[in-house]
Amino acid sequence: MTFVEANTGEAVVFWICAILSVAGAIGLITSRKAVHSALWMALTMINLAVLYIANSAPFLGMVQIIVYTGAVMMLFLFVLMVVGVDASDSLIETIKGQRWAAIFLGLTLTVVLVWGIGSALAGVPAVGLEAANREDGGNVQGIAHLIFTDYLIVFEVTSALLITAAMGAMVLAHREHWQPKPTQAELSQARFLGAGHPGNLPGPGTFARHNAVDTPGLLPDGTPAEVSIPGALKARGDVQPVDIEDVHAIEEADSL
């Protein structure tokens, strides 16, 4: 294996992206808010992508951003935002000693991966990126060639797996319509035929002596409209009774 000295540009890119991606990884595990963790993770992913591009794997870098940062992480964010997991999750361990176990297992995984991949690659002769890319006329062409010849079955099986997963998600989220979906016309008819009020409720305070929300509006015949009072006020018992004098005054004015 021959090592090539990195030029200045590459070194600058490496040190910026390496620091940022490690910072992102640390932020990911130390953040108290789930959304912040997701953002740190996105930072790490983008910086890794830049490193891939700097190492002459532009396709991998771009796919990393489009697929992982753009789609997977975005879905995560959607879920976190909609579910609203932001009540800074308590740091109490739900399983006893889980933090130490996690640290231990993480380190073990690192050792196994480094050791395994390291020893697997130790005996492989390095052709050099230039030569490998030149074989098919470029990095993208090289990947395409490998995917569609040597690794075709693996590639197709993976895609079948993903499609199955997507189908599974759709089946889980699917709600069967036992009856035909009501049309807009049917919905409006149902609204008018139903027991509830068909349109906007009458506003409180209308035709009364004052326009406070805790005073029921008066119907044309002078009787108070109970539905015009907001439910919360009614539940609290904060409703002002309509002064019966007012009603009489209105009636008198009407009869003139």
Added chain:
Amino acid sequence: MTNGQFGFFGTDPWGIVIVKVLGIFALLVLLTLFTIWWERRVVSRMQNRIGPNRVGPFGLLQSLMDGFKLALKEEIVPKGVHLAVYWIAPIVSATMAFVAFAVIPFGPVVEMFGTYTPLQLTDFPVSVLYVLAIASIGIYGIVLAGWSSGSIYPLLGSLRSSAQMISYEIAMGLSFVAVFLYAGSMSTSEIVTAQQPVWFAVILLPSFLIYVTAMVGETNRAPFDLPEAEGELVGGFHTEYSSMKFALFFLAEYINMVTVSALATTLFLGGWQAPWPLSLWEGANTGYWPILWWLAKVQIFIFIFIWLRGTLPRLRYDQFMKFGWKVLIPVSIAWILIVATARVVRNEMTISTTQILLSGGIVIALLLVASWLLQARADRKADAKEQEFAEAQARPFDAMAGGYPVPPMPGQQAELTTRRATASTTTQEAIDG
């Protein structure tokens, strides 16, 4: 990235790179100011108004002045915001909008301060994917803006906006595939070169149409401007933003418009190459002239954006999503299948003209039969609908519809009642006579 394939790219001296970066930055800011003015003028003309005409010649400086005013306004930060994310969001949005322009070619190799360099900041084997990637990072700005505002309407606006952008990005990406197949490359400069005799808009017309539709959805512009449907969502994801931060979102939106237009120009309209009558002139595609053709083509797309906004009403959200997922994406996939088959047939088989004509004829015959069947089905449906309508008309009009007063259906006759009659008895009695 200095592989020999991209001769001139990645070999520029530092000075030239800085000149190009500043040039692109200035161009984008100027184009934004111009586009805002132009949009206001064109929409005004379409609505029989004049539009901004006071500041500078033809009111051209109006958007500059508006920009100053916006930047100098008081900044209001609501109480419930997540401050760090609230700050980052507009920066992400605006930065990504600028960065995407790095791979757009403005012209051929020219002489700049004594060195030969292409009129394009950089290029690499997957630069079209780069634009897609940057766009997907840009969505983060919108999502984070909505979330960090700590308010429901912005959150809904941002979710809508990002769902829309992600959905239409798929159709957009699929419309690129046919271009990649024909150009044999994903680098913008090579795609432009590959359009030497004919533009891809001509030979890949369906892709072009899909892209143009998707790009309107991608930039959240009318008639697909649901994220800022003011009747439903107040102002969309940037409701809680003011002053400079709002200006950044505004800037990002307009730059994104220019970016997708520039990408359409690059991929489908031959990039910076001169259009037909001009291309007869020898020097049309040399020197700095191509920048002019490029600008003209981009402005055509911008005009289309404005035209759409002046003409079309906003779509309903479910219809819009249905259109994206159930029409645009399947049509793109079918079209890619056709293009790929055609390429394989042309590359791998020796095929005679008679065979091409014969198979073409069979396909056309099948399409005719299918369209005839579909037409017959549609006719039957229309007949059934008409009959239903006639039945509804024949039914007597019930003004109370079982409770509340309703207006007559089309074709039904309402018996007019007098005020006296309704005042003395209930409406129902009055109608019954």
